[in-house]
Amino acid sequence: MPSVLVLYAHPAPHKSRINRRLAAAAREVEGVTFRDLYELYPDFLIDVETEQKLLSEHDVIVLQHPFYWYSAPSLVKEYLDLVLTYGWAYGEGGAALQGKILLQAISAGGSEEIYCTEGRNRFTIRQLLAPFDQTAFLCGMRYLAPHIVYSANQLADAASIQPLVDRYARLLKALRDETLPLEQAAAAHKINDLVPA
Amino acid sequence: MHASHFFISAFIYLGAAVLLVPIAHRLGLGSVLGYLIGGALIGPFALGWVGGAQGEEAMHFAEFGVVIMLFMIGLELEPARLWRMRGPIFGLGGMQVLFTALAVVGIAMACGLGTKPAIATGMILALSSTAIVIQTLQEKALMRTDGGSDSFAVLLFQDISVIPMLAVFPLLAASGAKVEHHGWLQELPHWAQPLITLGAVVAIVIGGRFIVPRGFNILAKTGLRELLTAAALLLIVGVALLMTQVGLSPALGAFVAGVVLAGSHYRHELESNLEPFKGLLLGLFFLAVGASLDFSVIAGKPLLVAALVFALIALKAAVMFVIATLLKIRGSHRWLLSLALAQGGEFAFALLSMAMQQEILDAATARLLVAVVALSMAIAPLLFIIYERLIAPRYTAVSKEQRAPDRIDEHAPVILAGFGRFGNFVGRIMMSQGVKVTVLESDPDHVEMLRKFGFKVFYGDATRLDLLHAAGIEQACMLIIALADQAKVAQLIADVRERFPNLRIIARAHDYDHRVELMRLGLAAEDTVHEQMGSAQELAVRALRALGKPAYATERAARRWRRYDDQTFHLLLPVHDDDDAYASIVRERRVELTQLFEKDIAELPTDNDQAWEIGRAEET
Numbered sequence: 001m002p003s004v005l006v007l008y009a010h011p012a013p014h015k016s017r018i019n020r021r022l023a024a025a026a027r028e029v030e031g032v033t034f035r036d037l038y039e040l041y042p043d044f045l046i047d048v049e050t051e052q053k054l055l056s057e058h059d060v061i062v063l064q065h066p067f068y069w070y071s072a073p074s075l076v077k078e079y080l081d082l083v084l085t086y087g088w089a090y091g092e093g094g095a096a097l098q099g100k101i102l103l104q105a106i107s108a109g110g111s112e113e114i115y116c117t118e119g120r121n122r123f124t125i126r127q128l129l130a131p132f133d134q135t136a137f138l139c140g141m142r143y144l145a146p147h148i149v150y151s152a153n154q155l156a157d158a159a160s161i162q163p164l165v166d167r168y169a170r171l172l173k174a175l176r177d178e179t180l181p182l183e184q185a186a187a188a189h190k191i192n193d194l195v196p197a
Numbered sequence: 198m199h200a201s202h203f204f205i206s207a208f209i210y211l212g213a214a215v216l217l218v219p220i221a222h223r224l225g226l227g228s229v230l231g232y233l234i235g236g237a238l239i240g241p242f243a244l245g246w247v248g249g250a251q252g253e254e255a256m257h258f259a260e261f262g263v264v265i266m267l268f269m270i271g272l273e274l275e276p277a278r279l280w281r282m283r284g285p286i287f288g289l290g291g292m293q294v295l296f297t298a299l300a301v302v303g304i305a306m307a308c309g310l311g312t313k314p315a316i317a318t319g320m321i322l323a324l325s326s327t328a329i330v331i332q333t334l335q336e337k338a339l340m341r342t343d344g345g346s347d348s349f350a351v352l353l354f355q356d357i358s359v360i361p362m363l364a365v366f367p368l369l370a371a372s373g374a375k376v377e378h379h380g381w382l383q384e385l386p387h388w389a390q391p392l393i394t395l396g397a398v399v400a401i402v403i404g405g406r407f408i409v410p411r412g413f414n415i416l417a418k419t420g421l422r423e424l425l426t427a428a429a430l431l432l433i434v435g436v437a438l439l440m441t442q443v444g445l446s447p448a449l450g451a452f453v454a455g456v457v458l459a460g461s462h463y464r465h466e467l468e469s470n471l472e473p474f475k476g477l478l479l480g481l482f483f484l485a486v487g488a489s490l491d492f493s494v495i496a497g498k499p500l501l502v503a504a505l506v507f508a509l510i511a512l513k514a515a516v517m518f519v520i521a522t523l524l525k526i527r528g529s530h531r532w533l534l535s536l537a538l539a540q541g542g543e544f545a546f547a548l549l550s551m552a553m554q555q556e557i558l559d560a561a562t563a564r565l566l567v568a569v570v571a572l573s574m575a576i577a578p579l580l581f582i583i584y585e586r587l588i589a590p591r592y593t594a595v596s597k598e599q600r601a602p603d604r605i606d607e608h609a610p611v612i613l614a615g616f617g618r619f620g621n622f623v624g625r626i627m628m629s630q631g632v633k634v635t636v637l638e639s640d641p642d643h644v645e646m647l648r649k650f651g652f653k654v655f656y657g658d659a660t661r662l663d664l665l666h667a668a669g670i671e672q673a674c675m676l677i678i679a680l681a682d683q684a685k686v687a688q689l690i691a692d693v694r695e696r697f698p699n700l701r702i703i704a705r706a707h708d709y710d711h712r713v714e715l716m717r718l719g720l721a722a723e724d725t726v727h728e729q730m731g732s733a734q735e736l737a738v739r740a741l742r743a744l745g746k747p748a749y750a751t752e753r754a755a756r757r758w759r760r761y762d763d764q765t766f767h768l769l770l771p772v773h774d775d776d777d778a779y780a781s782i783v784r785e786r787r788v789e790l791t792q793l794f795e796k797d798i799a800e801l802p803t804d805n806d807q808a809w810e811i812g813r814a815e816e817t
Contacts, residue, residue, distance in 0.1 A: 045756050 236487020262478025271455020290354020344533030405457030620679030
């Protein structure tokens, strides 16, 4: 059974409505290792050795974070900068991440309509995540379409958030149990509709 | 009193308390009932070890415990809170005294008592026992509930109403009876008496506000703790003396003094100094009440006494229940109020002996009433048990949903011991994040200055457990120790660990060795902080930057060094007392650290594709 590593990054969890709940659900899924990066590294002093060991021990890596300026919060970038070293993750002799799955779980303030060629944001989220996609590619990983919660700022009440939380938990279980159609998931714009009911 | 005689009495009283109170407590009866039973056992009507005139003397002496108790209740009640209670005090309290007295008068007259004796009886029986009710409410943690606080309001009104009662009694005296004139007050013209009384209260308020805190400040600087205790007792004795001189209740005066001092930063110190006296004297008082139970009266007319006790309790509870219903008080709150106040009070003893002297009541009736009141007081703790076991559980399920939000708890969740050069930074940062911090500081000048800036700082030595109690350590979620004195830190941790094993303690450590000591006392490694590490780190970073090193990389290097140092600390922990092993690990780590830094300062690798921490970041 593949093991799942969730790397959660939110610089202000006390203000979060969506991610906090998604994180709480992820913690509860059996077979999931959950790491809260901002809790672990408030000083940005990432322990490269520990993180590399964890990455190599897991088969599925999930980056869970809010969508800030069309990308991830800065600690995620710091993580990739420091942990994915030459000779380990990529380059000569760098094969530690070969064959693993990478995907992102994102909450975005805007609606789905504005994330398209005709919309105000001009690109889909999947397109904007190209640097992550390419990072995965360079490391020999399989990059899947992101799990996206759109219009996160409008979701105020627990009743409308709960179905999304449940879907995220089901996604993690599907990754763990290998019940996700991977070909479709790699090609899609978002993974949302591919999560088994 | 002869010295050996004193020792014998003290031995009997203390022995009864030490033997019987734990038993009563074990049986879930509460300490008050334990004292009362103990008193009854050693009293003149059972074993006869103490009693008679000497027992009454003990009772008068012990009433001072009630005075201290009211003073301490006043300390907890700031004037603004007291003002908010004016509704329950005068509404609920006024109605309780008036209607209970009227009902008793009616019944007494129906039983054939004359009008004047009936009125006196009504007034006497309308009162409840402040000592028993408050002690029991506090013991059962009911004081802060709505029912508890309303009970207190009613008791407060009863204490106030004793003043007019004392004034009315001589008017009720049978013509020709000798009416005792005592005190110089009665010799003054009638218009002057209320003025003198009012003046005394004003004197307490002004003295408490302006003079007493300064006096305490001077005494605190001497560093002699017993002087503060003596001053606190002197204050209360003085107030009690003044009140009796002008014909007011000493307890009421002490209460006013307490309220005035509630805002003072010596509040906690006063509370912790007086607590043992209050406890002992109240215990003695309950013992004395128990000893006054006259079994010969009870044995003479057992049925009559039983019927009267039952009638008194039923009547008082019923009147209170009806008033509570009228005032739309519902649920367990109404029951607590009705059952808590259903007994007779300690003032009844004084008023009954006065009524006997002034021949308002005949001796037989007065003695009968003394027995009834004393028995009703002895039964009072049982009523609380009935409330607790049978009535409250019926309401808990409902009240969880319907209950109004709890009254705001005045006790802050975090206690900070020490607000000196170190603690003040800790406190200021925490307060800036909206955390309520109760600060304990032992330097009076410091406290004064901080108070001016609006900090909630209390004067006192934080290593005193009683002070920690007063500061609300039971409710606190955390204790931060920022004291400089290592011996005190160790003592404080050991004491607090023993009594509150679940309380999180975070402590300032003087150096590595002290950190080890703190951890051996049971603190987690992350809850001990080397007091100089942070500032040394910052200074090193500044120095390196002044030498032209890049800011961010230097900052990270210093943090990394700090983390490495912490790992070394953990490695050394198990061999702390083994000098050879210690030295060898230190040497090894030093080599490792050197290598690490050599790597840091080595020339940039020629390879382009290195993470920037080691060489350069992925920039392609």
